[in-house]
Amino acid sequence: MILAIDTSIGSTVAVVEPSGVVRAEAGSEGTLGHAELIGTLLVRALDEAGIAPADVTHVAAGMGPGAFTGLRIGIAAARAFALGRGIPVVPVASHDAAALRHLDTNPAGPFAIVTDARRRENAITVYDGVDDRGLPRRVAGPELRPRAADLAADPLTAAADIVDTPAISAAALGRAAALALAAGWEPTGELAETEPLYLRSPDVTIGHAPKKVSA
Amino acid sequence: MHVTGPLILGIETSCDETGIGIVRGRSRAGERNILLSNTIASSMDEHARYGGVVPEVAARAHLEALQPAIERAIDEAGVSLSDIDAVAVTSGPGLAGALMVGIGAAKALAVSLGRPLYAVNHLVGHIAADILDADAPPLEYPTVALLVSGGHTSLLLVRDLTSDVELLGETVDDAAGEAFDKVARILGLPYPGGPEIDRAAAEGDPNAIRFPRGLSRASDMAKHRYDFSFSGLKTAVARWIEQREAAGEPVPVADVAASFREAVVDVLVTKALDACAQHGVPRLLLGGGVIANRRLRDVALERAAAAGVTVRIPPLSLCTDNGAMIAALAAELIAEGRAPSTLEFGADSTLPVTQIQVAVADPVAVEST
Ligand SMILES: [Zn+2]
Numbered sequence: 399m400i401l402a403i404d405t406s407i408g409s410t411v412a413v414v415e416p417s418g419v420v421r422a423e424a425g426s427e428g429t430l431g432h433a434e435l436i437g438t439l440l441v442r443a444l445d446e447a448g449i450a451p452a453d454v455t456h457v458a459a460g461m462g463p464g465a466f467t468g469l470r471i472g473i474a475a476a477r478a479f480a481l482g483r484g485i486p487v488v489p490v491a492s493h494d495a496a497a498l499r500h501l502d503t504n505p506a507g508p509f510a511i512v513t514d515a516r517r518r519e520n521a522i523t524v525y526d527g528v529d530d531r532g533l534p535r536r537v538a539g540p541e542l543r544p545r546a547a548d549l550a551a552d553p554l555t556a557a558a559d560i561v562d563t564p565a566i567s568a569a570a571l572g573r574a575a576a577l578a579l580a581a582g583w584e585p586t587g588e589l590a591e592t593e594p595l596y597l598r599s600p601d602v603t604i605g606h607a608p609k610k611v612s613a
Numbered sequence: 614m615h616v617t618g619p620l621i622l623g624i625e626t627s628c629d630e631t632g633i634g635i636v637r638g639r640s641r642a643g644e645r646n647i648l649l650s651n652t653i654a655s656s657m658d659e660h661a662r663y664g665g666v667v668p669e670v671a672a673r674a675h676l677e678a679l680q681p682a683i684e685r686a687i688d689e690a691g692v693s694l695s696d697i698d699a700v701a702v703t704s705g706p707g708l709a710g711a712l713m714v715g716i717g718a719a720k721a722l723a724v725s726l727g728r729p730l731y732a733v734n735h736l737v738g739h740i741a742a743d744i745l746d747a748d749a750p751p752l753e754y755p756t757v758a759l760l761v762s763g764g765h766t767s768l769l770l771v772r773d774l775t776s777d778v779e780l781l782g783e784t785v786d787d788a789a790g791e792a793f794d795k796v797a798r799i800l801g802l803p804y805p806g807g808p809e810i811d812r813a814a815a816e817g818d819p820n821a822i823r824f825p826r827g828l829s830r831a832s833d834m835a836k837h838r839y840d841f842s843f844s845g846l847k848t849a850v851a852r853w854i855e856q857r858e859a860a861g862e863p864v865p866v867a868d869v870a871a872s873f874r875e876a877v878v879d880v881l882v883t884k885a886l887d888a889c890a891q892h893g894v895p896r897l898l899l900g901g902g903v904i905a906n907r908r909l910r911d912v913a914l915e916r917a918a919a920a921g922v923t924v925r926i927p928p929l930s931l932c933t934d935n936g937a938m939i940a941a942l943a944a945e946l947i948a949e950g951r952a953p954s955t956l957e958f959g960a961d962s963t964l965p966v967t968q969i970q971v972a973v974a975d976p977v978a979v980e981s982t
Contacts, residue, residue, distance in 0.1 A: 436717050437720030467709075610855060
């Protein structure tokens with residue numbers, strides 16, 4: 399049984415069967431309060447799925463892109479839950495979950511998942527169809543673009559349908575993990591592969607010489 | 614039957630140290646808590662180029678450090694995660710984004726293990742570090758506690774570790790450790806400033822320059838008797854050096870460092886002992902990373918002895934931010950029969966010391982452990 403956690407935008411937790419059937423999903427679309435909500439959402443999703451923590455075999459972690467502070471809470475929770483049970487974490491790009499969900503109801507032409515990346519920027523990943531595992535095929539991104547950018551004129555997105563995505567679904571994230579697992583996904587132990595998709599360096603300036611205080 | 618106390622894993626991520634501690638709590642009154650491991654992963658080196666802790670850098674480092682730190686702590690303690698009886702975590706005060714990483718992990722770990730969670734106060738945790746010192750006699754109450762680090766400078770009156778802690782005063786601007794970092798930069802010394810200032814001060818005269826003692830005037834006594842201020846001191850040091858340079862004279866780095874350190878130490882010890890005298894408490898507990906400063910410990914011990922005050926200093930490895938002190942505080946709460954926290958708390962960057970545990974569950978709703 400896959401426990402899926404994503405806090406890249408809102409806070410969402412789901413339980414998904416290895417076959418991809420969604421057993422339970424609990425969440426809040428609010429973009430704040432991830433730390434407050436995460437524990438209760440975990441309990442609710444497990445309860446609604448009617449399973450115990452010991453029944454979980456994999457934890458799918460939404461790796462972003464997203465607002466850093468919130469994003470980290472879900473990843474920290476996913477890793478700690480997995481550690482507590484001695485099971486692997488399956489890192490999934492949060493946009494992959496949105497793309498999988500988009501494909502449920504839309505044809506498989508090129509499309510761009512667009513999420514709010516704060517600071518008047520959007521995070522964009524472009525997909526085209528599905529690969530042999532049934533997962534959305536990522537062709538470009540994720541990359542940042544100014545919110546005001548003309549996406550129709552941007553080489554990244556010119557050929558793609560724009561899919562504005564206000565929320566990520568942990569159920570879709572869990573389904574993406576189920577597809578990857580069914581196709582033989584195994585943990586590699588490569589940290590680089592499991593690093594959050596921050597897309598930005600920490601916002602700091604290198605210290606300069608102290609300012610003069612005398613008049 | 615041999616009865617053992619609960620095994621507690623503490624998670625601390627309030628600043629730049631990812632601390633995991635494992636403590637075997639006492640099962641009866643009179644027994645002692647046992648420290649099994651105290652694992653710390655610091656991101657200090659990553660902050661060095663910025664001259665101070667950068668919250669986003671610290672938060673990213675916590676996320677990467679947590680899992681390996683927990684694994685190491687478990688290993689050192691010779692236990693497995695399934696043996697853990699309770700999880701403890703710092704809810705505040707501290708850097709919000711950093712605290713949230715530990716909170717997210719602690720909640721998920723508690724849920725995955727099916728164990729209760731205790732969300733506790735970081736500052737009170739610094740006091741709890743003292744009860745892990747197996748060689749020290751039990752902590753006596755009331756005691757005044759002086760907690761000094763790069764993140765806080767607080768004077769507390771502790772009547773009981775788990776139920777009655779009062780804030781007497783705290784810094785109104787920079788923390789003492791921050792002042793060391795900033796003055797080190799003014800003197801062209803690297804980060805962190807504490808050890809660097811110490812090294813530079815070794816050959817200096819602490820009485821060479823009379824730098825100001827913040828909030829120590831008679832007129833400050835009414836409102837700020839136990840508060841601290843180090844921002845004026847930093848400015849005074851900068852101004853003194855600029856005047857020297859403007860006059861074309863060399864800057865006596867050793868004397869400046871020694872005199873600055875003396876001003877910090879003097880005001881810390883004076884106010885702490887004043888609190889002891891005014892409250893009739895002949896006990897002073899020191900905690901926080903700046904306690905590693907030998908001059909501070911020496912002056913405190915010397916002047917406390919003259920004032921008839923007994924000083925307690927936890928082992929230095931437990932004075933800096935760590936997870937063991939968080940586990941120790943939870944151990945005491947459990948020994949007192951306190952209910953765990955609910956899962957509904959968040960990070961509180963300004964959590965008051967009066968809130969020793971947050972989000973305490975309704976005891977009736979909680980099955981006893
Ligand atoms: Zn501290």
